[in-house]
Amino acid sequence: MILPLDFFHRDTVTVARELLGKKLVVKQGDDILSGIITETEAYRGQDDPASHAYPGITPRNRLMYETYGHVYVYLIYGMYHCLNFTTESLRSPGAVLIRSIMPIDGIDSMQRNRQRSSLVHLTDGPGKLCQALGITKTTHNGLPLTPESGIFLEDIGYPITTPMCHTRIGITK
DNA sequence: TGAATGATCACG
DNA sequence: GTGATCATTCAT
Numbered sequence: 001m002i003l004p005l006d007f008f009h010r011d012t013v014t015v016a017r018e019l020l021g022k023k024l025v026v027k028q029g030d031d032i033l034s035g036i037i038t039e040t041e042a043y044r045g046q047d048d049p050a051s052h053a054y055p056g057i058t059p060r061n062r063l064m065y066e067t068y069g070h071v072y073v074y075l076i077y078g079m080y081h082c083l084n085f086t087t088e089s090l091r092s093p094g095a096v097l098i099r100s101i102m103p104i105d106g107i108d109s110m111q112r113n114r115q116r117s118s119l120v121h122l123t124d125g126p127g128k129l130c131q132a133l134g135i136t137k138t139t140h141n142g143l144p145l146t147p148e149s150g151i152f153l154e155d156i157g158y159p160i161t162t163p164m165c166h167t168r169i170g171i172t173k
Numbered sequence: 174t175g176a177a178t179g180a181t182c183a184c185g
Numbered sequence: 186g187t188g189a190t191c192a193t194t195c196a197t
Contacts, residue, residue: 041192043192050192051192052192055182058181058182059181059182060180060181060182074180074181074192075178075179075180075181076179076180076191076192076193077177077178077179077191077193077194078177078178078179078180078191079177079178079179079193079194080178080193080194082192082193084192097192099192116194116195118195125193125194126192126193127193127194128193128194137180
């Protein structure tokens with residue numbers, strides 16, 4: 001079953017937790033690339049210093065304020081993209097960062113997308129995941145999560161194995 | 174451990 | 186226009 005946009009019209013932390021085990025599907029030309037989401041991170045609004053929404057609305061983060069169920073991609077360190085899904089609703093900014101997935105379909109295409117020596121750590125980081133799936137700001141930022149747009153989520157009833165919750169890592173704030 | 178790297182934003 | 190900041194990755 002394909003997740004409707006309303007799935008994201010809820011509390012950010014709830015969405016982040018329920019995203020685990022769902023399948024992320026990206027169409028790239030004639031190829032279908034997909035993977036099971038294994039790690040997420042919730043970013044909320046003005047009470048969260050690490051969130052893009054924290055300083056208030058800007059041209060970059062307005063998707064977090066104005067949409068839910070949309071793709072929010074940004075460039076980090078000038079070299080890597082990060083994939084987020086916007087949540088909650090108008091005037092209530094939020095987003096879930098996809099940190100890690102487990103490749104399912106189109107694994108050979110993912111390997112082609114990532115010109116790296118080691119193929120074992122294919123999609124186990126935000127930047128690597130976007131490289132493997134061919135996600136960039138120019139092609140995906142602002143798209144709704146529907147099959148028509150070429151990127152969407154599917155519930156395939158994948159069993160969730162002992163989800164863990166903890167504070168964020170690798171953030172300087 | 175540290176270097177690579179460019180969009181974004183605040184300033185005025 | 187300038188300069189500070191940054192939610193990462195890979196090789197040493």
